[in-house]
Amino acid sequence: MALVEKMNDDRHMNVSVHGAKTQLSKLLDLVEDGEEVVIERHGRPVARLVPVRKSRPSALGAMRGQFKMTEGWERALTDEEVEAFWSGR
Secondary structure, eight states, rough: OSSEEEETTTTTEEEEEHHHHSSSSHHHHHHHHOOEEEETTTEEEEEEEEOOOOOOOOOTTTTTSOOOOOOOTTTTOOOOHHHHHHHTO
16 A cells, blocks of 8 residues: 555645554654645545644743833722722723
């Protein structure tokens, strides 16, 4: 049985479930090289192997130095301030 059952022009190939099970290591090599692999069961696509996207650095701290917090920003609100906040004043 051939590993690649159908090769498409748009850089992906179709393989059977059996082919994927027996040739997973080779398929992963292809995926790492940029190929997309579609796994089919009875000729119908059921799964896709694609490369994992590289994670981006966390956005935490992205605004560091862009603004200043006023003194006492972390203190608890008074009852009057809470009432004003919730009533829209």
